[in-house]
Amino acid sequence: MKLLLVEDDARLAQAVRAWMGHGGIDVDWITHGREVEPALRGSRYDGMVLDLGLPDADGEELLVNLRAAGFELPVIVMTAREQVQDRVRLLDLGADDILGKPAHLDELAARLRAVRRRQGAGAPRDETLRHGPLVLVPASRTVSVDGQYVLLTQREFFLLEALLRAGGRPLSRDELVEVLYGAGDEIVGNAVDVHVHHLRRKLGSGLIKTVRGVGYTLGPVGA
Numbered sequence: 001m002k003l004l005l006v007e008d009d010a011r012l013a014q015a016v017r018a019w020m021g022h023g024g025i026d027v028d029w030i031t032h033g034r035e036v037e038p039a040l041r042g043s044r045y046d047g048m049v050l051d052l053g054l055p056d057a058d059g060e061e062l063l064v065n066l067r068a069a070g071f072e073l074p075v076i077v078m079t080a081r082e083q084v085q086d087r088v089r090l091l092d093l094g095a096d097d098i099l100g101k102p103a104h105l106d107e108l109a110a111r112l113r114a115v116r117r118r119q120g121a122g123a124p125r126d127e128t129l130r131h132g133p134l135v136l137v138p139a140s141r142t143v144s145v146d147g148q149y150v151l152l153t154q155r156e157f158f159l160l161e162a163l164l165r166a167g168g169r170p171l172s173r174d175e176l177v178e179v180l181y182g183a184g185d186e187i188v189g190n191a192v193d194v195h196v197h198h199l200r201r202k203l204g205s206g207l208i209k210t211v212r213g214v215g216y217t218l219g220p221v222g223a
Contacts, residue, residue: 002026003112004048006036007078008055012103016049019105033057040071047074047112050095052081060093067094067154072141074115078103088191092153129164132221134203136164143203145221150202155180159195163208163218172215 003020007013008031017027030039033054040048052059063075077090080101087098096115099108129136133146141157143150152160162171162179171179176192196208196216209219 001046002028002044004036004039004043004045005029006033006048006054007031007051008053009051016103016105016108020109023109025109031055033059033062036062036066037069037071040066040073045073047076047116049076049078049099049108049112052077052079060090063090063094074112076108076111076115078108088194091155091191094154129161131164131218134207134221136161145203152199152202153195155195156199156202159192160199160203163216166217168217170211170214170217175215 001024003025005013005016005027007016007029013029013031017029020027028039028043028045030036031054033056036048036050039045050059050063054062059077059079063077066075074096075094076097076099077095078099078101079086079090081087082100090098097111099111127138129138135144136142136157138161141154143152143157143160158180159176162176173192180192180195200206200208204221206219207221208216211217
């Protein structure tokens with residue numbers, strides 16, 4: 001297993017490399033945002049740990065640019081930010097998980113394993129999912145309605161895919177939390193409801209129906 005660590009704190013980086021090395025994980029360490037894309041293009045990594053406070057780049061902007069460029073490897077963001085809205089925004093921007101600073105290295109290793117499991121369980125399949133005029137293609141991570149592509153965040157895409165695969169069966173909030181974040185992850189506030197709200201705004205208010213006391217299911221597109 002090979003990990004890319006983007007961190008300008010030498011002490012922390014050396015500790016991460018030593019800890020991961022004991023578990024057989026090879027860690028490449030870089031300190032600047034400008035080094036990230038060349039590193040990803042030059043080698044295959046199973047995951048990346050990204051510190052937001054880099055000396056030459058805004059971590060959030062770097063994350064957005066990496067996802068826009070098509071890099072889909074799991075990314076764990078390390079940050080001292082504790083506000084709920086900060087964590088939700090980072091997840092929406094493409095982070096797979098968030099680890100608070102100061103980081104506990106055993107927790108970092110566990111979270112890396114968790115996002116790797118989720119990525120394997122949700123790997124794109126060679127198929128097309130349809131719901132009326134809505135078409136979702138897992139392999140290309142694209143969604144279109146009547147041939148017009150709709151830009152979704154990673155979490156919105158996963159939520160919509162889960163509802164499509166449910167075949168009309170309502171999914172509970174707990175089931176959707178498992179799809180979006182994995183078992184054992186700390187989910188704060190009404191994160192699932194926020195993603196549902198965004199999907200309704202982008203694809204029609206009637207797309208996702210609330211089943212009182214149960215959860216959510218799909219309704220007509222564009223309603």
